[in-house]
Amino acid sequence: MKRSRLPHRLPLAMALAMGLSTLHAAEPSQVQTQHDHDAVDLDAVVVRANPLAATAEDLTRPVEVLTGERLDEAKASSLGETVNKLPGVQSSYFGPGVGRPIVRGFDGARVQVVSDGLGSGDVSTVSVDHAVSIEPFLADQIEVLKGPATLLFGSGAIGGAVNVIDGRVPEAVTEQPLQGRAELRTGSVNDEKTGMVRLDGTSASGNLVFHFDALHRETGDIDIPGQAESAWLMAEHGETPDPAEAGRLPNSFVRTDSGALGVSWVGERGFIGVGYSLFNSRYGIPGGGHVHEEEGHEEEAGHEGEEEADAHGSDVRIAMDQRRTELRAGLDDLGAFQSLRAKVARTEYTHTEYEGDAVGTVFDNDSTEARLELVHQPLAGWNGALGLQWAQREFVAVGDEAFVPGSNSRDAGLFWIGQRDVGPLKLELGARHDRSRVDVDDAVAIGPDRDFDTTSFSAGLKWEPTDPVHVMFGLDRAQRAPSAEELYSNGLHVATASLELGTPTLDVETANRAELGVHWHHGPFKASASVYHVRFDDYIYLADTGLVEHEVPVRLWTQGDARFNGAEAEASWAFADNASGQWDLRVFGDVVRAKLAGSGTREVAFTLEHEGELEELVAALPQGGNLPRIAPSRVGGELRWELGQWRASLGAVRYAEQDRVAAHERPTDGYTLVDAHVAWHVDTAGGNGLEVFVDGSNLLDEEARSHTSFLKELAPLPGRGVVVGVRAFF
Template structure:
């Protein structure tokens, strides 16, 4: 047993003891809802909207993961967990970082939520910053595709991902005391994860929740070398055979815990909770070069301290503490319900270069939300909402490329729906005010104020019980973020110089989407076509200039167009003595490009100590946008019989050769995975499940085009995870 495994043994042993009484097996009770396979889209209620409904009945596109499908999909990062949903891929910055990419949009355009409130981290500031939401503790994950600005503001102009974890109970549990636990080990990184969750009620209206998780992994295995063949050829290097098969500096350690308590009655509920999230992870492929200077005799000398940085690379230590309060009232005069949420997050993120602190990010945020669902008015069921947020951001260190700032946001919205026989109409409107106050000592521009307005209309036509057609039209706006406005220096994580543009304007997206859903017996089909026209789209352009041993990238804006399509088919083609057999196929494609022609001249200055280097370059007004996810197609075969279930799947990611200027193409690859699980019940009504999961079974080299690290950090190679889940 390795030393890291020995350190993990106490937690895994404790969780094993919790589940030990469950091993007295009896035949599986298929009526137990814990064993029921939920219909991923049709039957699960979506909670991201104040007007809850099932995914099939919503006119807006949404995907839901829950139950056994969620258990199979759970991974170290949120992005990797939702990666196989149609239209959803993941960013990648090593195993500790993966943010959802929805229809080609990521970063500040996709809002990540913890049960309706922002995660409170700084994952939009930099591609190497992790999301502080633990997918292993999720009950349900909802992905809103297309603009979700009506509900969640300008940061959701490309979509939103809402993680339901139940950390503050809103209803009494089904049993006075219940919970679940999971222990797993992973071969690809010599890693292990242990999780425990408890929910209970005291009988006098009080309900409590507790959860805890510990994960620890080593450097993960890869099929070849960390650097791509293209990169090695460009650098004229021959890789060291000793570096084959392992990605250095890819280890990960995560701890998460939460405690919640609520009073639940007929009139409503009131609850509070406290949670922590702490993680440490390496940034693969990134280290600082030796810095050179001159001694008193004019001879070049190497700083040994920096040499140590190169050997150890960059590591990130992140810690977040979060306090929440939630409450609700039912049936209050003209309103069906009132729901209020408030969260305070204190976040610290330290980047170590070797053993030396390079940059410290502090982010203290407060977010509140009030939703009032009104009685039918004018034939519309609807809800009013008020959302407000405050963020105090501070970056300290020689390589703090984003200045300190204070952001203030407030938004007011209304959404409503009305049924006209076979037609269902959904309408919505929202107005936001955003202000960014920047530290005058470090800023490259003035404070900014923005007003944004978003409008939406969606129509669902039920031709029959089996066939539904939907049409969605949106006008959504997003205000620039502090990093887009004021970045001004070396961004160590991406190995580049990032320069903001303090005169950026609001961007506006106009979207049209046509969707259909058809089901007949065991067969279900779904598809969508969409077009998004952006005015003043904000993007990070490569200038072709190199400074500080890396490319200079400039935040700028121009008009852009996104066109895409996605489809999914689900067929339960056999139900007999051999078991239940199900086949799923899906595919998606998106193309993002600037819609202009010719070029425009842009001037900028790159800081260099106490002076600057001035440049003037021509930026193309047409062509492909950078880091757009490639098209892909995937399939899965599932089998269930009695206590057993199994699946085998594959996803083909195409070569991405529609690249932006100064961007390299990425080869295609195929990832194959498999899952096997065995259920059992105990005489006491508890349950257990033993599972084995395989990933990248063909051991293929995979380099996501969406990753800044694609040429220095491939995805993990072949891996097997195995463990046990307990339900009690």
């Protein structure tokens, strides 16, 4: 594929030009930072995803924030697992090495994962066995935007966005000349050993600020309650449970290394900085999650070949490596504009699938993304921000099981978002237009190159009839362009154990959302609830055709109108603050229903190669019914206690049975996960701190299978586990 070099230089030059003007500043800005371990009022945290500085409680759109000790308790080996106890947010699961956020039933290409406003640069949307290349242990703050975030992050955020703030390119001077944190932990359920360190400091001149972080994690195969294969799957295959195979999920190990170095010049009116980071992870695919076209023919090779075939599925491992360079700059007080923020990132990503010691398939993804935000002075009563975003992605897949062809994708977007107060009302309006193009390798054989124009609008209203009550109402029209894998997939997708076919003629999908929410805060009580309805035109989904080819099901990317209805609620009560300590009770719940509109079935025709010949197949696809792999409803609660240097919590989440399933999809049993946390913290002289903690998960050792997982019949969630560790703050 021919690579264009000129576009790579344009965003870099743009960021340099904007940022260099800050170098004349003489004095550093005085920004006070907060220790990572301090308790934080999450509603009062400024949301960085929004160009207009606002707290989570001030925004008219729903957002959840994790930071401080709440983030410390939630941190896990995957981003999805870290945020999955927030209302409306769950996680995908392809073994412990892979967990991507699912927001209100949306996942994959509909949920954008960004690092302080810029895309992660991985290929986690291409396949469910590809991990997110962001390390949650190194995060300062995680923000989850629920509902369409297309105004801020483009077409890939039609279902929501997760913004991870890690401070790898400093933007302000530190509170102390040198400060940081370190953590060591070990876990029982997977023999985990994790260590991380972070350092931030400011030079004696007060202008040069640096950041350094590093992390290493090793885990073995996870312990599970019972057998890896579900009782249904064993009965389906006529197998008898083998007690010797119980209690462990083979090939579920994870090895992760991550590190970053950043340096910035900070002045009175702005900053300019650069950072370099790496992320390397190796993990196994448990449960024989990958299948191969030669399976089923082991009889020809005799008993030895049969043993190899049985072991083959559990001997697949992933090695992913990412190198990322970022340049960020900011300038304040620009006359007609209050501030300017420019950022650009160049990411080089390689994902290699090993089958035993042999290389199976290699995915290369080189991307460049740039973003410019200008916050203007009040105009006709509106506070607002203009934004420009540009991205290019060069994707190549090489190997016998490369089901997606190479492609070159480009996207450019322009947006405006504004807000103003009208008496007790706060109004927010926004609009964005994107133009994207996908050029595919071998377009004659696979399908034509495609161009798309997407336009999104948003309107939000916040009304405060009384001081403790806030009522929010939102309307959105958001559009998403099809991804390259939805357009051009054409082969065996080993992760989903299916023959996956794209549709090159897919059109833009459009979501129209209406949401009503209420927030009440009075004394020790706090509660919020929201209901939403999303009407999709031309919703893109992976449909099971009911046909079988090469002993695997045939699935087709297709379109149809869809409806999503959901609700979520959360309440907390600080019911005691006395000699026994501070006591807080939190409860939450969420539910989402997703169906195709219409009724009956429709016939589609497609061609594929069968034994060297092209043949046309006709399949009946549903026009109505449930959509596949929709997250089940949940209800959960948590009791928290704090006294002096001690804090503790006990919580439980009940996942309901998911029996609203799509055609050719099996229901999933419900389960309850119980967890607990205990920590002892002491502050030492000079503002340093030390914290010892014990965390317990799945304390009932219950068999839990995630309905959103393609491996639910092969790989359950981890069993009972205890993590012991120590954190140091300095």
